[in-house]
Amino acid sequence: MKNPRLCEIDHHHSLPCDRLEEIIPMPVRDTLNTSERALWRAVRNLLEGWISADNDDDPDGTEWWPLGPHGAAPSRVPYTSESQLDQIRNECRRLLLENEFAINAQENRISYVVGTGHRYRVISRASQHTPENLLRAAQTVLDEFLRENRWHRRQQEIMLRLDRDGEVFLRYFASDDGLLRVRFVDPEQVRTPSRYATRPEHSFGIVTDPHDVETVRGYWVDEKFVAGSDIQHRRANVDSHIKRGLPLFYPVRKNLRRAEKLLRNMSVVAGLQSAVALIRKHAGGRSSVERFLADREAQSALPTSHAGPTSVEHFAPGTILDATAGIEYEFPVAAIDAARYVTLLQAELRAIASRLVMPEFMLTSDASNANYASTLVAEGPAVKMFQRLQQEMIEADREVLERALRTAAEHGRLPKNVLEALTIEAIPPSLCVRDRLREAQADAILFRCGALSREQLALRHGLPVPNPHVEPPSGEEP
Known part of the structure; x- marks a missing residue:
């Protein structure tokens, strides 16, 4: 006959699950006897090893990876279901809530990629003669969109x-x-309703063409279908045919946790060691200890409570101790070697910085072993990476801004064919170490050659865009 306390978990038959607590509720676990708890622990270890490929105890770092469609090849992402994706996302979200190194790296990426904000301007398409009033009207709509949506x-x-x-x-x-x-x-919020769970084209809450996964028809948002034209989906760190993205810190989540634990342990150990001012060693055995205690009786102070006498001994800064015969003094603080652990911590942080393609000082805020001017140069890897991210953001932002112009045209604020005559120019903040004089001289040459306009010059240097109908004074450059 089955144990009635274990029968309560029989209905949890759908595996895998995200947490074992969902299988055995806390009230049930609390009523298990010793043998039942041992069985539960064995089952838990088995299931956790099967459910999760993230095994920190694996000595050689190998992991079980899920198979792809038809079991032919390993999947290109470490998840095969929405619940596994939720688990990965929540793990990385927690890092950005608690891990100081992850937070610093994220803030720096925002500062360099977004910076003070990208500047947008409506311009005529090549070989198009656009009326000035249309340019002004479209720019007004664009500025209103940027302001309203902050x-x-x-x-x-x-x-x-x-x-x-x-x-x-x-x-x-x-x-x-x-x-x-x-x-x-x-x-x-983007999840596939249970009634469509067996249809591949509805997987992960995204409805695609049955024969082309890159053609998106719509999204399931809170189990309601939303047309694909009403949502923009930006993904990162996955191939183009993968429906959902992968968090940036997923490959280095273990490194971030180890770095945080190492720093915590270093602080705790150093705090314990530094809390002990000195250690007396009594080489004379019991008689030496008794003689020492007898000498200290005169230093006993009366208590302020009823707890009994309290021995008090004060050491002012710079005190010189005279040890009597048979007593040795040791100072454990002198044995602390923090540099040994700092080297290990820096090794972990370098691994994280390598994944992010960032200089180490951007992750640790320690500029002692890096030079800002030599790091953020035009051909530096960090600059190339930030420029690539800026361009990806510009392309996605331009799609949103063009949608704003089309919406205004549909409501009569702009002509129907506004995007046939206009386009949107975006200029991100500069990344390289700037030499303003050389930049100005180079821009002046480009302006004289007709490669740059007055408006483009103003956007590049963060200046107000001049009125195109007002000519600069004769003999002066903008």
Whole structure:
């Protein structure tokens, strides 16, 4: 006959699950006897090794990876279900809430990729003669969109979400006045309803063409279908045919946890060692200890409570101790070798910085072993990486801004064919160490050659865009 306390868990038959606590509730676990607890621990270890490929106890670092479709090849992502993706996302979210190194790396990526914000301007397409009033009207719509949606702040959150969750969902809402508003959709809201769970084209909450996974038809948001044209989905760290993104810190999550634990243990050990001022060694045995205690009776102070007498001995800064015969003094603080552990910590942080393609000082805020001017040069790997991220953000942002112009055109604020005559130019903040004089001289040459306009020069240097109808004074350069 089955144990009635164990029968309560029989209905939890669908595996794998995210947490074993979902299989055996706490009230049931509390009523198990010793043998039942041992059995439960054995089953837990077996299931955790099967459910999760993240095994910190594996000595050689090898992991079991899920198979891809038809079991032919390993999957390109470490998840095969929405629940596993949720687990990975929550793990990386926790890092960005608690791990100081992950937070610092994330803030620096936002500072360099987004910076003070990208500048956007409506310009004519090549070989197009666009009326000036249309340019002004389109720029007004664009500025209104940026202001209403607080786009600079939203850019920062887009970068945060993209790194933290591996993806960003932006949903479009058009108002009656032709203004487009953009709102975030949390990744956990995009899930496949149970009635479509067996249909591959509906997997992971994204509905695609049955024969082309890159053609998105719509999304399941809170079990409601939303057309694909009403949502922009930005993904990171996965191939183009993978429906959902992967968090940035997933490959180095173990390194971040180890670095945090190592720093904590270093602080705790150093705190314990430094809390002990000195240790007396009594070489004369019991008689030496008794003689020492007898000498200290005169230093006993009366207690302020009823707990009994308290021995008090004060050492002022710079005190010189005279040890009597048979007593030795040791100072454990002198044996602390923090540099040995700092080297190990730096090795872990370098591994993390390598994944992020960032200089070590951007992760640790320690500039003692790096030079800012030599790191952020035009051909440096960090600059190349930040420029690539900036370009990816510009392309995605331009898609949103063009949607804003189309929305205004649909409501009569702009001509229907506005995007046939106009395009949007974006200029991100500069990344390299700047020499303003050389930049100005180079820009002046480009301006004289006709490669740059006055408006482009103003955007590059963060200046107000001049009126194109007002010519600069004769003999002067802008």
